[in-house]
Amino acid sequence: MNTLRGNQGPRYRHTPGESAPYETIRVEKLTPIIGAEISGADLADLSNRQFDEIHRALAENLVIFFRDQRLAPREHLDFGRRFGDLHIHPAAPHEEGEPALMKIHADRNSPRANGEGWHSDVSCDELPPMGSVLYIKQCPPDGGDTLFASMYAAYEALSDRMKSYLDGMVAVHDGEEVYRGTYANFGVADRPNYPKAEHPVVRTHPVTGRKALYVNRGFTRRLLGVPRDESEAMLRYLFEHAENPLFQCRFRWSENTVAFWDNRCTQHRAMWDYWPHTRSGNRVTILGERPV
Numbered sequence: 001m002n003t004l005r006g007n008q009g010p011r012y013r014h015t016p017g018e019s020a021p022y023e024t025i026r027v028e029k030l031t032p033i034i035g036a037e038i039s040g041a042d043l044a045d046l047s048n049r050q051f052d053e054i055h056r057a058l059a060e061n062l063v064i065f066f067r068d069q070r071l072a073p074r075e076h077l078d079f080g081r082r083f084g085d086l087h088i089h090p091a092a093p094h095e096e097g098e099p100a101l102m103k104i105h106a107d108r109n110s111p112r113a114n115g116e117g118w119h120s121d122v123s124c125d126e127l128p129p130m131g132s133v134l135y136i137k138q139c140p141p142d143g144g145d146t147l148f149a150s151m152y153a154a155y156e157a158l159s160d161r162m163k164s165y166l167d168g169m170v171a172v173h174d175g176e177e178v179y180r181g182t183y184a185n186f187g188v189a190d191r192p193n194y195p196k197a198e199h200p201v202v203r204t205h206p207v208t209g210r211k212a213l214y215v216n217r218g219f220t221r222r223l224l225g226v227p228r229d230e231s232e233a234m235l236r237y238l239f240e241h242a243e244n245p246l247f248q249c250r251f252r253w254s255e256n257t258v259a260f261w262d263n264r265c266t267q268h269r270a271m272w273d274y275w276p277h278t279r280s281g282n283r284v285t286i287l288g289e290r291p292v
Helices: 048-061 073-081 151-156 160-166 228-242
Strands: 026-029 036-039 063-066 098-106 131-138 146-150 170-174 196-200 202-204 211-213 220-223 248-251 257-262 266-270 279-286
Touching: 026 048, 036 048, 048 063, 048 257, 063 248, 073 098, 073 131, 073 279, 146 151, 151 211, 151 228, 196 202, 211 228, 220 228, 257 266
Parallel strands: 036 063
Antiparallel strands: 026 036, 063 257, 098 279, 131 257, 131 279, 146 248, 146 266, 170 196, 170 220, 202 211
16 A cells, blocks of 8 residues: 655645635535535535536545434436436446436345445546436444545645556456346346446546546456556556545535535545435436547
8 A cells, every 4th residue: 555655755745726715605624635525505506606616625625414304305407407407327236217217225134235346426437427316315323434535635645656657548447247146236237237337547527627537456356568467566556545544524414405416527436334224215317528
């Protein structure tokens, strides 16, 4: 694991920037580099100004959280659509008649839980999701936190030589291993094939213009243009680097809470440490663009 420390001190230092105050919402940061809780907003009834400030808060904090929300399925979908067209998950179960409303559920009978390993949602798609809006309605009494990591911070902490090595490099992201057989307990039949795509290892965010590391343990299978053993070694290093706690925030859920994260510059991991209790809700995912 890269400690990020040497004779020159930390390779990644966050320098807080000053930004204009928010007028219609309150923003309380979880860490200086990632995560914020938003209050003063009802996601089922947002003004245009509140929507603009939420969009800004997402860009500045990468993942934002809203407690004490009451969203009907249609309101959840409508909130997502304000940010763009909705993404349909290639494998996961959804609510009846609503393919864009994904089920998130784990209980004492589940063989697994959603998002147990570090990943960026469906990065194996040709057009991977811009963002995900998760609404948790039922929580375990303890545990069930979600970790989020900034891939801006991960990229910026790389040495200049490593940045040069990765410049222009492309990686294969493949959903086959992740999805085949995964949702059998929900009665979901496997498809003949699952998405597979090639994406840049370092992508430029279309809104902020910042560079972010874009490989993840869940979906990234190999680097193109180098020998396989070199690819395996480099990906192992990059996965461990991206998962460094210095780049993370940790969120403790409560019932009727919404998390909205930007998949283009974050990874996340859901902790399944609450068995035999139940965690349940729905996710709406917003379609993104081809990474560049």
